[in-house]
Amino acid sequence: MRLNRSRDTRPELALRRAVFARGLRYRVAYEPLKGVRRSADIAFTKVKVAVFLDGCFWRGCPTHYTTPKANAEFWAKKVKGNQARDRETDALFADAGWVVIRVWEHEDVMETVDRIIETVTERRALMANSY
Numbered sequence: 001m002r003l004n005r006s007r008d009t010r011p012e013l014a015l016r017r018a019v020f021a022r023g024l025r026y027r028v029a030y031e032p033l034k035g036v037r038r039s040a041d042i043a044f045t046k047v048k049v050a051v052f053l054d055g056c057f058w059r060g061c062p063t064h065y066t067t068p069k070a071n072a073e074f075w076a077k078k079v080k081g082n083q084a085r086d087r088e089t090d091a092l093f094a095d096a097g098w099v100v101i102r103v104w105e106h107e108d109v110m111e112t113v114d115r116i117i118e119t120v121t122e123r124r125a126l127m128a129n130s131y
Helices: 010-021 072-095 109-130
Strands: 027-030 040-043 049-054 100-105
Touching: 010 040, 010 049, 010 109, 040 072, 040 109, 049 109, 072 100, 100 109
Parallel strands: 049 100
Antiparallel strands: 027 040, 040 049
């Protein structure tokens, strides 16, 4: 399992390239919460938008996930734990004023980029009006 990357995966690189090409700048593997070891795959720090790109296998995608036959009980427990941690992460980020965008690795990159741009633009407008 050491060979499984936690960052810079193909889907993540494709998403980052597409976001960059559309003119947005971001931080990678950013940990915005002090004392909490959770990092966003892509973070827009000024507007507090965090993007998490979830792998279908590791996060239990409802469309693509199937429990492996070998060691099925372990993997089912592992994926359930990942999903629970993701819900906790979403809540922690929301409590700190962040907007969380969760993306499955199989989702269309350009549709995802459009959703990210829309969220970042809305947050910029909201934050500009709050000053």
